[in-house]
Amino acid sequence: MNKGYMGKILMVDLSRGEISEEVVPDNVYENYLSGLGLGAYILFNRIPAGADPLGPDNILGFLTGLLTGTGTFFSGRWMVAGKSPLTGCWGDANCGGNLSPAIKRCGYDGIFFKGISEKPVYLYVDSGRAELRDASSLWGRDAVETEETLLMEGGKGARVACIGQAGENRSLIAGICNDKGRLAARSGLGAVMGSKRLKALVVNGKRRIQPFNRHEIKRLSQSCNRWVQFQPPLFSGPALSRVGTLMRLLPTQMAQDGLLYKFFLKKWGTVSMNQVSIEIGDSPIKNWKGTNEDFGPGRSLTVNPDAITGREFVKYHCYGCPLGCGGKCSLPGQKGGETHKPEYETVLALGGLCMNEDADSIFHMNEMLNRAGMDTISAGGTVAFAMECYEKGILTKEDTGGLELTWGNAPAILALVDKMIRREGIGDLLADGTKVAAKKLGKGSEAFAMHVGGQEPAMHDGRNDPGFNVHYAVEATPGRHTIGAQLYYEMFQLWKEIKGIPRAKPLYSKDRKYLADHEKAVMAAVCSKYMNVANGAGLCMFGLLMGVTRTPLFAWLNAATGWRKTPGQYLDIGVRIQTLKQAFNIKHGVDPRSIRVADRMLGKPALPAGANKGRTTELETIRGEYWDQFGWDPETGVPDPEALERLGISTPETGTGR
Amino acid sequence: MAYRITTECNGCTACVRLCPTGAIAGERKVLHVINPSLCIECGACGRVCPQEAVQDAFGIACRRIPKLSLWPKPVVDAKICVSCRICIEGCPASCLAGRMDGSGKHEIAFLAEPKACISCGFCEADCPVEAIRLVVPQQPAVEVKPA
Numbered sequence: 129m130n131k132g133y134m135g136k137i138l139m140v141d142l143s144r145g146e147i148s149e150e151v152v153p154d155n156v157y158e159n160y161l162s163g164l165g166l167g168a169y170i171l172f173n174r175i176p177a178g179a180d181p182l183g184p185d186n187i188l189g190f191l192t193g194l195l196t197g198t199g200t201f202f203s204g205r206w207m208v209a210g211k212s213p214l215t216g217c218w219g220d221a222n223c224g225g226n227l228s229p230a231i232k233r234c235g236y237d238g239i240f241f242k243g244i245s246e247k248p249v250y251l252y253v254d255s256g257r258a259e260l261r262d263a264s265s266l267w268g269r270d271a272v273e274t275e276e277t278l279l280m281e282g283g284k285g286a287r288v289a290c291i292g293q294a295g296e297n298r299s300l301i302a303g304i305c306n307d308k309g310r311l312a313a314r315s316g317l318g319a320v321m322g323s324k325r326l327k328a329l330v331v332n333g334k335r336r337i338q339p340f341n342r343h344e345i346k347r348l349s350q351s352c353n354r355w356v357q358f359q360p361p362l363f364s365g366p367a368l369s370r371v372g373t374l375m376r377l378l379p380t381q382m383a384q385d386g387l388l389y390k391f392f393l394k395k396w397g398t399v400s401m402n403q404v405s406i407e408i409g410d411s412p413i414k415n416w417k418g419t420n421e422d423f424g425p426g427r428s429l430t431v432n433p434d435a436i437t438g439r440e441f442v443k444y445h446c447y448g449c450p451l452g453c454g455g456k457c458s459l460p461g462q463k464g465g466e467t468h469k470p471e472y473e474t475v476l477a478l479g480g481l482c483m484n485e486d487a488d489s490i491f492h493m494n495e496m497l498n499r500a501g502m503d504t505i506s507a508g509g510t511v512a513f514a515m516e517c518y519e520k521g522i523l524t525k526e527d528t529g530g531l532e533l534t535w536g537n538a539p540a541i542l543a544l545v546d547k548m549i550r551r552e553g554i555g556d557l558l559a560d561g562t563k564v565a566a567k568k569l570g571k572g573s574e575a576f577a578m579h580v581g582g583q584e585p586a587m588h589d590g591r592n593d594p595g596f597n598v599h600y601a602v603e604a605t606p607g608r609h610t611i612g613a614q615l616y617y618e619m620f621q622l623w624k625e626i627k628g629i630p631r632a633k634p635l636y637s638k639d640r641k642y643l644a645d646h647e648k649a650v651m652a653a654v655c656s657k658y659m660n661v662a663n664g665a666g667l668c669m670f671g672l673l674m675g676v677t678r679t680p681l682f683a684w685l686n687a688a689t690g691w692r693k694t695p696g697q698y699l700d701i702g703v704r705i706q707t708l709k710q711a712f713n714i715k716h717g718v719d720p721r722s723i724r725v726a727d728r729m730l731g732k733p734a735l736p737a738g739a740n741k742g743r744t745t746e747l748e749t750i751r752g753e754y755w756d757q758f759g760w761d762p763e764t765g766v767p768d769p770e771a772l773e774r775l776g777i778s779t780p781e782t783g784t785g786r
Numbered sequence: 787m788a789y790r791i792t793t794e795c796n797g798c799t800a801c802v803r804l805c806p807t808g809a810i811a812g813e814r815k816v817l818h819v820i821n822p823s824l825c826i827e828c829g830a831c832g833r834v835c836p837q838e839a840v841q842d843a844f845g846i847a848c849r850r851i852p853k854l855s856l857w858p859k860p861v862v863d864a865k866i867c868v869s870c871r872i873c874i875e876g877c878p879a880s881c882l883a884g885r886m887d888g889s890g891k892h893e894i895a896f897l898a899e900p901k902a903c904i905s906c907g908f909c910e911a912d913c914p915v916e917a918i919r920l921v922v923p924q925q926p927a928v929e930v931k932p933a
Contacts, residue, residue: 199872199914229875255807256824285880334807334878336826336908349914353868443891447875450868450915452892 130338132198132688133162137170138236138258140251142324143184143243147251147258152237158691159776161664162194162237164220165705167209170240171218172712173778179716181213182298182323189240190289190329192232193666196448197337198688199345201352202671202679204228204447206289206306207663211716212315213323214300214506214561215582217723218604218712219315220663224446224454225307228666230287233333234258241324250290250328252282255335263327267296270499271305274328282330290328291318292501297551298322300560301506301584309468309498310454315583315605316561318501340690348680348687352671355387355678356450362395365403365434369425372407376420376739381641383632386619386673390451393670396433397443397453398472403428405472406480409592409739413480414535415512416578416589416728419738423480430487431475439491440469446668453670459495460488467495470504476587477508478541482515486538493545500549506561507548509584511541513562514554516576522569529553581606581723588613591731591740594642594750598652601747602754602765604709606723610669612655614641614648621675622654625682625695629654644746649753657702661685664705703758704775707767710760711777720755720765787843788825789832791818794839801831801840806878806904828878828906833857857905858920864894866917871895873909873918882909 135154140147152166160169167189179185188210195203206228212219231239234253241251248263266274271292278288287306294302295318302318303311339345375381392400405411406420406428413423429435439457446454459465470490474497478490497504517523518533525532529547531540531554547555558565562584566577578584580600586609590597595613603611618632630647662672662681671679682695693701713720727733731744752762759771772778788809791801797815809825812818820831832840832848840848851857860873860882869892874882881902884893895918897903910918 197876199912201870201914204871226871226875233876256809256821285877334826335824336828336876336878342911346914346916353915357868440891442886442893444893445869445871447871450870452869455891 130340131157131690132337132339133157133194134232134235134237134335134337136236137166138239138253140239140241140258140260141243142241142245142249142260142326145245145260147260157194157689159701160705160708161661161701163191163664163666164207164209165660165664165701166238167191167207167220168218168705168708168712170238171209171211172708172715175211177715177717179211181211181216181320184242184244186211186320187240187242188317188320188324188326189238190231191238192228193664195665195667195684195688197229197232198339199342199349200684200688201349201356201448201450202668203666204449205666205668206231206312207666208304208312208317210317210320212317212605213319214316215606216716217581217606217718218709219317220605221303221312221314221317222663223304223306223310223312224449224668225310226447227287227289227306227331229337229447230285230331230333232337233335234331235333235335239329241326244323245325248325248327250278250326250330252330254332266327268293271501272308272499275305275308278328278330282332285334286330286332288328288330291321292499293549294318294500294502294559295322297559299502299548299551300564301503301510302501303503305498305501309495311498311501311503313503313505314608339688341687344687345684348683352679353450355674356390356394359391359394362391365396365400365432365437366425366429368392368400368433369403369407369428372404373425376408379638380635381638383618383634383636384615386675387678389619390674393453394451396437397455397469399431399436399470399475400433401472402431402433402436402475405476405587407739410589411476411480411587412589414483415481415516415576416726417516418483419735419740421738423483427485428480430485431479431490435487436469436475449668449671451670457491460491465495467491468498470494473587474504474508477505478511481508481512481587482541483535484538484541485536489538489542493542496545496549502549505586506584507545509578510548510558510562510565511544513565513573513576513578514544514558517569517573520576522571522573523554527554578726578729579607580725580729583607585609585729589740590725590729590745591735591743594644594648594745595652595655597725597730597745597747598648598750598754599655600729601723601725602652602751603656604706604713611659612652614651616673617651617655619673619675620655620658621677622658625676626699642743644750646753649750649757652750652754653757654699656706657699660702660705661698664701704777707758707760707771707775708777710758710765711767711772714766787827788822789820789827789829789843789848790841791820791831792839792841793817794837795835796837798836800834800836804830804834804904806830826878828904828908830904830906833905855925856922857903858922859900859903859905860897860909860918861921862895862897863917863919864889866915867894868915868917869893869895870914872912872914876908876912878906878908879904
């Protein structure tokens with residue numbers, strides 16, 4: 129076939145214990161690519177309307193990218209998709225590591241699970257067979273222990289995705305784990321896996337992935353690699369925070385080139401942004417009510433990039449990545465203990481958001497949450513919620529089982545996270561995220577629950593970059609931060625390859641950034657379209673931030689498939705995938721207008737001090753214009769039947785489509 | 787496209803044992819058969835077959851390399867390798883791994899299990915930065931006695 133994709137999926141019915149292989153027609157790939165595009169195609173058509181996310185009708189898909197295994201750099205992301213129990217919407221999450229090529233080398237672009245198994249099981253797949261095996265002895269064990277056991281059972285070259293206790297306990301903020309502690313964390317899909325009593329997926333494929341033109345892919349990869357390896361000497365970690373302070377004080381903003389961010393990523397990883405983000409107002413503080421002044425450079429010094437990487441003993445690369453932002457760190461106070469280098473999101477969700485400056489506690493919670501398979505973003509957001517409730521007297525020491533949930537009390541935060549993992553006492557209330565907790569708790573606690581449609585947002589403040597608020601609100605997966613922002617738009621530099629879209633101005637007044645004008649809606653829509661293509665291809669967003677001319681996504685896709693599509697045609701595929709995901713939400717009774725960003729996140733009321741002083745986001749106008757960019761009803765956000773027909777999407781109303 | 791075994795096969799099972807995907811079926815002294823849907827064209831069967839009974843996807847008979855020690859093995863240039871793991875995860879024999887090379891914190895690919903290597907050359911073909919070359923290992927010098 130030699131088109132980069134395998135052309136088949138595996139469908140596993142856990143209720144019946146049946147496994148079947150299905151051939152996917154070429155036109156599906158041409159219309160939706162692979163990865164989340166293929167996932168959306170299958171899930172939209174096969175999950176019945178109104179299905180219970182934790183019931184047998186929900187389908188959980190493990191997906192690989194179209195470019196995975198073709199020799200394309202940054203192509204190691206695997207994706208998981210299903211109906212989210214956290215939001216009730218389309219749910220997806222993705223993760224790096226080495227799982228994606230291993231799934232694809234079994235001969236499948238995706239492995240889908242439906243039904244509910246009677247007893248705990250795991251699926252073993254290799255090049256020629258697929259079988260469900262008993263996992264009773266693994267149930268109750270953490271993700272790292274589970275993976276270590278299954279790697280021995282799976283044989284040489286096996287790779288594992290599994291859930292820890294959080295997924296088993298159907299915590300709605302549970303993710304799916306691979307490579308001993310990396311998490312596809314968002315959307316609560318670990319709970320879906322737990323509800324199906326599916327402990328793990330073990331893949332050990334040996335097939336060869338054949339692109340159309342390997343030589344051309346190599347040529348493009350080598351050109352990309354020259355940019356990745358270009359690395360000037362950088363200043364120290366703490367000095368980086370002063371760059372943030374300077375950026376905050378300037379009345380103007382420069383369009384940012386992602387190459388600069390690449391320098392930081394390569395040296396420190398995502399933690400490079402810890403202090404910079406706080407200083408510029410990108411990272412929320414004290415459950416989104418604080419400011420950079422409450423958690424200044426002196427206080428955040430403990431989590432400066434040099435302090436984190438001081439514990440790093442090896443850097444690691446995900447599959448296909450020449451950059452290597454990941455690392456393994458030693459665990460403080462534990463001889464021989466190790467943990468993945470905590471990511472930016474983890475450090476700040478469990479740090480600044482809870483006013484916690486104890487770096488050691490963050491390392492330990494990182495390892496606890498990774499092993500349990502719980503999303504660190506949502507866990508941090510929920511702890512911060514609980515702390516504010518404690519401050520306001522809604523939660524008392526009696527409720528918390530003796531924990532004094534005062535801001536920055538590291539031992540209490542650690543104990544609370546442990547309770548959440550085990551669903552013990554107050555932990556049971558908080559293990560499903562802020563929305564559920566606030567609903568159960570009542571007493572006005574809803575005002576402190578910082579979520580978007582049920583999902584806790586990442587550590588990127590829309591009051592600093594309104595683009596984040598737009599994407600939190602308009603995406604089919606509410607609260608996601610890895611799709612778009614004004615910053616990402618500047619970094620993607622798509623105007624260099626696509627005509628008719630706005631070019632970022634090299635220097636502009638900050639006031640311009642906060643205007644809810646038509647251009648912002650166009651920029652947001654382009655980001656969504658582009659990331660749909662990237663998630664179909666399985667590319668890492670960090671690679672794409674170097675800019676489309678340096679990380680040539682479209683050219684790689686053409687070389688891998690033999691297609692001759694223009695960048696504009698690829699964005700049209702992005703429109704189709706986005707529309708399908710929106711139609712998924714509509715099918716499941718979600719009113720797009722009902723997905724609300726918490727008032728505080730929108731700057732209502734505006735902060736009285738700090739980097740984001742006086743800033744608010746006007747979402748209503750920009751949201752309508754964004755919907756209009758996809759040809760959906762600008763009032764309701766519903767793709768009308770003509771729009772679906774035009775894109776070849778089948779619904780009960782439009783009959784059978786492509 | 788897949789490899790094929792001709793009637794020259796004497797059923798020695800050498801290829802059955804070596805095939806990394808389990809694509810070859812056959813009992814001792816019975817003609818072996820390659821399952822085309824599993825064959826990845828690594829050529830290991832052709833290199834090991836004492837009868838030279840294997841044809842490649844183009845119908846060309848594969849040449850046997852009698853001594854396993856003469857099978858070419860990957861050599862990684864640590865200065866060029868970018869630690870991307872494409873070779874490691876693409877190896878059908880899972881014989882490559884990463885290790886710190888002393889010059890930094892990044893793990894460089896290396897041949898961890900030379901005996902498991904089947905000399906398929908996928909690592910060399912796939913390496914995006916061409917850091918890998920397949921080389922016949924140097925043989926230890928043998929003293930030749932005068933006649």
